[in-house]
Amino acid sequence: MSTAYSYACKDCEGMEDCPGKVVAATEDEVWKLMELHAVVAHGEDPSSWDGETREYLKTLVTPE
Numbered sequence: 001m002s003t004a005y006s007y008a009c010k011d012c013e014g015m016e017d018c019p020g021k022v023v024a025a026t027e028d029e030v031w032k033l034m035e036l037h038a039v040v041a042h043g044e045d046p047s048s049w050d051g052e053t054r055e056y057l058k059t060l061v062t063p064e
């Protein structure tokens with residue numbers, strides 16, 4: 001039985017209209033894909049995310 005973690009962008013505050021969702025086997029991979037999504041889809045710079053932002057995003061990465 002395999003586990004998967006996912007992050008749905010629409011769960012993020014202010015991103016309700018974004019259809020972006022990433023799924024991967026590990027939380028680490030989800031983070032990488034989430035950061036890539038933020039760059040490509042939202043023009044964000046993940047290296048500028050502060051601890052509070054990361055703590056918040058962490059709550060949105062859920063096992064499925």
Ligand SMILES: [Zn+2]
Pocket residue numbers: 009010015018019020037041042
């Ligand atoms: Zn998005």
